[in-house]
Amino acid sequence: MAKARTVFFCQNCGAQSGKWIGKCPNCGEWNTYVEEIIQKEQSHSKQAFTPASDKPHLITDIIPGNTMRVPLPDNELNRVLGGGLVQGSLVLFGGEPGIGKSTLLLQVALTMNKMKVLYVSGEESQDQLRLRAERIGIKNQNCYILTETSIQNIFQQAEALKPELLVIDSIQTLFTGLIDSTPGSISQIRQCTADLMRYAKTTGVPVFIIGHITKDGSIAGPKVLEHMVDTVLQFEGDTHHIYRLLRTTKNRFGSTSELGIYEMTGTGLREVSNPSEVLITAREEPVSGVAIAAVTEGVRPLMIETQALVSTAAYGTPQRSATGYDLRRLSMLLAVLEKRCGFRLAAKDVFLNIAGGIKVEDPAADLAIVTAILSSGEEIPISPRYCFAGEIGLSGEIRPVNRIEQRIAEAEKMGFEQIFISRYNKKEIPKNNHIKVQTVAKMEEFFTKLFG
Numbered sequence: 001m002a003k004a005r006t007v008f009f010c011q012n013c014g015a016q017s018g019k020w021i022g023k024c025p026n027c028g029e030w031n032t033y034v035e036e037i038i039q040k041e042q043s044h045s046k047q048a049f050t051p052a053s054d055k056p057h058l059i060t061d062i063i064p065g066n067t068m069r070v071p072l073p074d075n076e077l078n079r080v081l082g083g084g085l086v087q088g089s090l091v092l093f094g095g096e097p098g099i100g101k102s103t104l105l106l107q108v109a110l111t112m113n114k115m116k117v118l119y120v121s122g123e124e125s126q127d128q129l130r131l132r133a134e135r136i137g138i139k140n141q142n143c144y145i146l147t148e149t150s151i152q153n154i155f156q157q158a159e160a161l162k163p164e165l166l167v168i169d170s171i172q173t174l175f176t177g178l179i180d181s182t183p184g185s186i187s188q189i190r191q192c193t194a195d196l197m198r199y200a201k202t203t204g205v206p207v208f209i210i211g212h213i214t215k216d217g218s219i220a221g222p223k224v225l226e227h228m229v230d231t232v233l234q235f236e237g238d239t240h241h242i243y244r245l246l247r248t249t250k251n252r253f254g255s256t257s258e259l260g261i262y263e264m265t266g267t268g269l270r271e272v273s274n275p276s277e278v279l280i281t282a283r284e285e286p287v288s289g290v291a292i293a294a295v296t297e298g299v300r301p302l303m304i305e306t307q308a309l310v311s312t313a314a315y316g317t318p319q320r321s322a323t324g325y326d327l328r329r330l331s332m333l334l335a336v337l338e339k340r341c342g343f344r345l346a347a348k349d350v351f352l353n354i355a356g357g358i359k360v361e362d363p364a365a366d367l368a369i370v371t372a373i374l375s376s377g378e379e380i381p382i383s384p385r386y387c388f389a390g391e392i393g394l395s396g397e398i399r400p401v402n403r404i405e406q407r408i409a410e411a412e413k414m415g416f417e418q419i420f421i422s423r424y425n426k427k428e429i430p431k432n433n434h435i436k437v438q439t440v441a442k443m444e445e446f447f448t449k450l451f452g
Contacts, residue, residue, distance in 0.1 A: 008033045009186040014224040027223070036181045070165070070206060073111040076262060076271045077104075079300075080233060080246050082254015085165075088204040089253065090197050092171075092226065094211045094219040095235030100244055100262070100269055101210050104235070105167050107136050107268045108208075109143050116142045118163035122149040122173030122183075136268040149183060151176045151192050155199065163205060168196065170210040171225075193228050226250060237264075241357045243278070244269065259297035276303035276414050279356040286384055289376030293368030294389040294407040294419065295360055301403070301410035303387060305355035306365065308372035313349050324354030325369070326361070333370055333392060340396035341443050343374065363391040364401040367420060370443075371450065380451060385417040396443040400424040411435055420446065 008017045010033055015026040023030050069084030078084055085091070095101045102124070109117040110133055117140065121129060129145050144161060148154050151174050158166060168174065174192040175183040182188070193209070200207045209229065211219045219226060226232050230252045237244035246260035261272040272278060280292060280303055289308045294301065313319065322330045330352055337343045350373060354360050367390035375382050389407045391399040400422040401407075411419045412435040421429075423441040440446040 006035060007187075008035050011186060012223055014186055014190060034186070036185050036187055070115075072108060073113070074104075074108055074271065075273070076246060076260030077108065079298075080248050080258045080260045081231065082251055082258070085206045086230070086253045087206055088200050089206050089230040090193075090200045090209065090228070091207065091231040091233060092209050092211050092219065092229040093233045093235065094213050096213060099235050099237055100264060101235050102169050103132065103136070104262070104269050105169065105208055105210065106132060109140065109165070109167055110136055111139050112143070112165060113140055114142070115140065115165060116144070116161070116163045117165045117167065118144045118146060118158060118161055119167045119169070120146045120148060120154055121169045122147070123169060135266070149173050149175060151195055155195070158199070158205075165208070166200075166205055167208045168210065170212060172212050189225060190228075193225055197228055236359075237357065243272070243357060245358060255298055257298040259300060276301075276410060279304045279358070280414075281305055281355060283384060286381035288379050288381045289372050290384075291368040291371040291375065291382050292384070292387040292416070293360070293362075293365040294387050294411055295362040295365050296403050296406065297362070299403070299406070301406045303410060303414055303416075304358065304360065304365070306368045306372045307353040307355060308369065308376045309349075309351040310345070310373055310377040311349045313347055318347055319349045319351070321350075322352040324357065324359045325352055325365070329363075329366075330369070332394070333366060334373070336392060336394060336396055336443070337370065337373070341447070343377070345373075345377065348377065362401075363399075364389045364407070366390060366392040367398065367446070374447070374451075378451075382450075383417075385415070386420070386450075387411050387416045387418075388420045390420065390422045390440075392443070398422045398440055398442065398446060404428045405430055408433060408435060408437065420450070 008020050010024045010026065012029045012032045013024065013027040015024055017033060020033050024032055068087045070087060071084045072078050093101055093105065106119060109119050126145050126147055146157055171189055171192060172184040175188050176191050179187050179191055196207050196209065213219050232250040234247045234249055235244060236247060242264045244262040244264060248256045248258055250256060261275045262269040263272050291306050293304050293306050295304055320327060320331060334345050334350060338345055352369065367388040370392060371382060371388055389401055391401055393399050404421060404425045405428060408419055408430060412433055416435060418436045418438055420438045420440060423439040426439050429437050438449055440449060
């Protein structure tokens with residue numbers, strides 16, 4: 001007879017306690033402990049997946065093998081993963097409901113030509129997946145669909161089928177018979193993920209796991225879930241916009257600063273190979289309050305449009321609002337303009353928007369944001385053929401930024417006539433370029449060159 005007991009788990013870090021605790025001693029969060037009933041099996045014959053035991057080896061005796069990467073038909077996903085899908089890797093794919101997680105991974109499974117893929121769904125029926133597959137387009141005749149939530153049954157089918165790629169949709173719907181708790185609980189998620197990790201490392205089959213997120217944007221389940229997997233991908237975007245952003249928050253086999261951009265269409269998600277074209281609004285004549293920033297996401301240069309609106313404060317306290325940009329950094333830039341440059345913005349409302357619904361963290365956007373703010377405040381339009389790349393310091397100097405060659409090359413490819421950069425980047429300017437490069441060191445010099 002199995003023995004049942006009550007255990008309390010921390011929803012944030014997965015710590016275990018025999019009683020309820022107000023503050024978790026492990027992570028310091030309050031009111032995160034939940035009660036779960038755990039039933040331990042006396043027999044271990046029902047283990048979900050038991051790999052063969054291994055012996056310890058000297059590190060000098062281990063022969064490093066070539067880490068094989070599986071090239072995916074999706075170039076954006078390839079870039080975010082670091083050049084392809086590593087064999088035996090466990091990838092966690094998180095995002096808001098309806099953002100397109102299942103659509104993207106089903107699209108990948110349907111386009112992996114000559115590769116056996118097992119797509120396991122615990123949320124949709126086979127008929128629903130068939131309808132979505134017809135809308136996307138079936139190109140892979142070796143894509144198998146399994147509607148199952150038991151991790152033991154999934155491993156039985158995978159052992160018989162021997163797939164080359166396994167997709168789980170989603171981890172919150174799976175359960176194991178070794179634990180007597182509901183699917184989606186902390187203990188179930190942790191145990192199922194551990195079984196999938198052992199399966200991936202033992203067989204060498206890469207595994208995609210779709211995970212739900214909570215209302216604060218973090219992946220549902222214990223925090224240890226993100227520590228167990230090899231890669232954590234975050235699918236972002238607004239359901240009211242057609243563009244979706246794929247970011248990496250953890251990657252053991254590549255960079256964590258890459259960005260993939262998709263466009264949601266009626267036939268699935270379309271890769272956006274040149275995002276600079278879709279992030280810049282085409283206008284017939286220049287308008288005030290708009291400036292183009294040359295930023296980078298990882299190694300990819302982007303030309304984005306910054307929009308600012310400066311108006312007299314209608315109410316007592318001036319408003320400061322930023323969409324897609326750090327509000328604290330905006331306050332810092334306004335303080336620099338007020339203190340160092342003499343622009344009176346303390347009694348003005350300042351609203352900032354990054355076009356396209358993306359979030360910018362590159363400090364090189366400072367110069368374009370300041371330009372957009374002054375353009376709106378003084379009602380002076382900026383030429384749409386100008387772009388800017390520079391970080392602004394607290395003393396009013398324009399600091400250099402990295403990857404200036406890629407930024408200049410992207411601006412030249414997009415047809416810009418002038419780019420304003422820091423004078424301290426002068427040594428890195430390529431010689432054979434057809435765009436006029438303006439170098440400035442102080443804000444006063446920049447305003448003189450731009451506005452005359």
